[in-house]
Amino acid sequence: MTPSHIAALRLHNQQIARTRFEQPHELVAWLGAAQGQDYSGALWSLGLRLPGSTDTQIEQALLDRTIIRTWALRGTLHLVAAADLRWLLDLLAPRVLAGSALRLRQLELDEQTLTRSNRLIANAVSDGQPHSRTELFALLEANGISTQGQRGYHMLIRASWEGLICQGVAVRNVPTFLALDQALPPGKKLARDEALAELAGRFFTSHGPATLQDFVWWSGLTVGDARAGLEAVKRELTQEAVDEQTYWFPPSLSDPEHVDGTLYLLPGFDEYLLGYRDRNAVLDPQYTSRIVPGGNGVFYPTIVSNGRIVGTWKRSIKKGGVFIGAQPFTSLAPAEEAAFAVAAQRYGAFLGLPVTLGQA
Structure with missing residues (x-):
């Protein structure tokens, strides 16, 4: 398997060279999650995979709350299918929260302060309406909690990881926030081993050919957890060794062996590049x-x-x-x-x- 073949398969499986979906939430669910650090870029990341779509149509999926923008894999902003958000939080939040402890100490955000900020934020969004980051920062400041030096940003992240809030549609490039329980119906619950298998299956199916190390990078899981997820689904995948690395990908008789030559304009932070630890194939x-x-x-x-x-x-x-x-x-x-x-x-x-x- 050559780098060109790897690239062709990734373009195919990531739905860039062709798509099997019509709705944004179907596409995001297929990908497992899509990079969402840049709002307008995230819309185009879906749009280029849904030919004929417009930014208004993609944003409507956010308004309809069939897709959600929130801090997810690796603690960074992603688009996720609404139906997947709760089990993803259950699976990923504990590790991210533990990993944030040092930064929170540096910002002098102790548990007492975070409990207060969570309560204030949750109360503010309980009216079911979107509230801007600016509004929430002003609320925290008015209650004696400084939002300076990234403190406000990390308080919003903490509230998101604890399942209190999620992002709504950005207004003039400023994110808004909603109460998660009001924005979404109750989602499916997965046991931890089921969640690991589900996430691994989606990653290697949509991003393959990819390695275990790629999955570790993309998901933010430990090597042990990532390996357990792969072990659970590897019978459904094809594997091939290239330069002492094992690549996993879905079997398909229709997969291309060569890139079709089409030129694409990808946004910054797109899965085609950021979805992998080793990016040398592309x-x-x-x-x-x-x-x-x-x-x-x-x-x-x-x-x-x-x-x-x-x-x-x-x-x-x-x-x-x-x-x-x-x-x-x-x-x-x-x-x-x-x-x-x-x-x-x-x-x-x-x-x-x-x-x-x-x-x-």
Whole structure:
């Protein structure tokens, strides 16, 4: 299995090269979870996998609460299917909460303060209405709890991990928060071993070919828990050894062996890159700093051609449309330039805006 074959299978299984779904919540459930750090990018991450969809339609799924944006895998923001949120929290929260202890001490957030902040936040959202981060921070400050220096941010995370709140639709790029129990009906409960198997099955089916180490990275689970999940589902998967690594992926007679040559514009933080610890199959390591300048954790949107990440792109929305510019690692071939224009038009259609190519 060559890097090109790995890329082709990932494009296929991640629903980028083709899709089997029509609804955002079906797609998110298939993926297990989708990176959600950047709000507009998260909408496009689903939109590019649902051809013909618009940002309004994806956002409607958030309004309808069939998908939820909250802190999930690795303690970072993700989109998850509403039906999966509760069992994911049950499975993942204990490890993340334990891992946050040092940072909370650094911020001088003790359990007494967090209990108070949880109570204030829960009371505020109990009216069933969305409340902005700004509102909740003001409430905490008015009650003598400082939100400075990331304290407010970590109090919202804590309330989310304890199942008190979840995010609603962002308003002017400011997140809003809802009472989880009012936003969602009771979800299914899974025993721990069932949850591990469920998460592993979804990851390797939707992200494969992938390794155990990729699953550990993506999920935030311990190696032992990740291995237990894989053991429970590996009979349903195909495996292949490449360079002393074992890759797991779903068996299918229709899987492609070669990338179809289509060029894609992916948002920053997309699963195609962030879903794996080892990204060498799709990205030459020498270009990593072009995608994450300074290693600051902020991933730029990427251009994918023939399964490989070949550059980054920028967009700026101005009066009358969206301006999109390419920043390739090396010069794009004429066919790639034409394909970039097609992909840019697809993104413009998603936003409902005319596209101008050039410097964004």
